[in-house]
Amino acid sequence: MAETIQRPSGPAGSISEEKRQRLLELVRGRTAARPTDLAEDEVMVWPSLVVVEALSAVVFTFLLLATAILINAPLAEIANPTVTPNPSKAPWYFLNLQELLLHMHPSLAGVIVPTIALVAIGAIPFIDRSPLGVGILFTSDKGKKITIFSAIYTFVLVVALILFDEFVGVTATLQGTVPEVVYQYIIPVITMLALIALLGLLIQRIFQPTRREMVMAFFTGFVVAFFVLTVVGTAFRGTGMDLFWPWDVESAH
């Protein structure tokens, strides 16, 4: 049905003759063009957004169903406090912390580092308050380059550090010769702080970034470190939490 057109109400003569709408013709059926108060860059949520939501819900329902039909979730033997599996692993999203645990004191790896990371993430909007780059992925071309630089920097260094600790071994080398606090606290803390500072320094020198871009460099560092540590902890750590190739590590999850 076409939209009904109402004659202007009110006492006759209250609207001047030129302004009065004249009914030219009545056409039944759907109209091609409808009157709208939508701005140029706006759409109606129904249907434009709800369609996307409904479709992605359907797609992911099927994906979940398909995965659930094809692959069964693991169920090991009944819990037994007297039999410790080797390795014993936390759920995969905490394996980044368990990986850190291999390189520093448990309080540092399990509590202090993640707490600082979470607080720092929460503080981001109060560090970078400029409206610069809202709604634009990576803010700018420079932002994209900084993100890639930071990702490669972090990836290479985290992998290098894990390999260094595995094959040279800070703890293995220093154990017995210096107090525990040196290799459990001091060296890891200095290493982490120095590498974060070096990232900031390099970004500053190479890119002369805005504050937003600097925050992006550090956040990217966090995400990539989180990712590398999780993958290494999940797929590359086998018996005795030693490094193995993923195909030699029994999947637990």
Added chain:
Amino acid sequence: MRREHTIADRVTSSALWRSIVRHGYPDTQRNQALVIASNVFLHLHPVKIKRYATKVTYTFCLGGLSFFMFLVLTLTGVLLMFYYVPSTDQAYTNMQEIEASVTFGMLMRNMHRYAAHGMVIAVFLHMCRVFYTGSYKPPREFNWIVGVILLVLTFLLSFTGYLLPWDQLAYWAITVGSEMAGAAPIVGEQAQFLMVGDYEIGQATLIRFYTLHVIFLPLAAALMMAVHFWRIRKDGGISGPL
């Protein structure tokens, strides 16, 4: 042209239907606005939205997907609760029964587990999307913090659920996790005891994790989600180029 009088027409013009749905078929702008505004679930949305906000390549649906996973987890979780008793004597047997003899039990368990993994991944990626599009900037600072809290709640939900099957995987994963909490400076021992409820993981731990998993944490997450979604509207809708 006379409109056909179909069964659908009869249904939608019945008194019962009209008492529930107070708008016509949403093919006019007025009805499209009403369908959003007069529905308690849809009215989370505004009636109109910026065109870029519907682009899948802007949001990748990640926030919506996190919520979708939460809904799947709630549904499958309720079904699993019918068959699961949080007792160290029964939990593992219940798991075997769910897998072997409950109709669609295995499917429900699998979906619950994969949706849980999916939710952790979706929430984390959603955080990345929000960060890289600069959507945390004022006036959305507080909603970013609500998001960080929701990330932590998601981890906790998943972690507390991990113990429930009461198998070797569950037992030792929580052992590793609780030892990490025990390493906290100053309050470590107390934190670990609070979490485990005993000197070693057992019945006290199972009932704590179960209660947190099925009541406290889902309610906390739902509450924070309500704030999160509401704040999106109050902070001017989804972010976009200025």
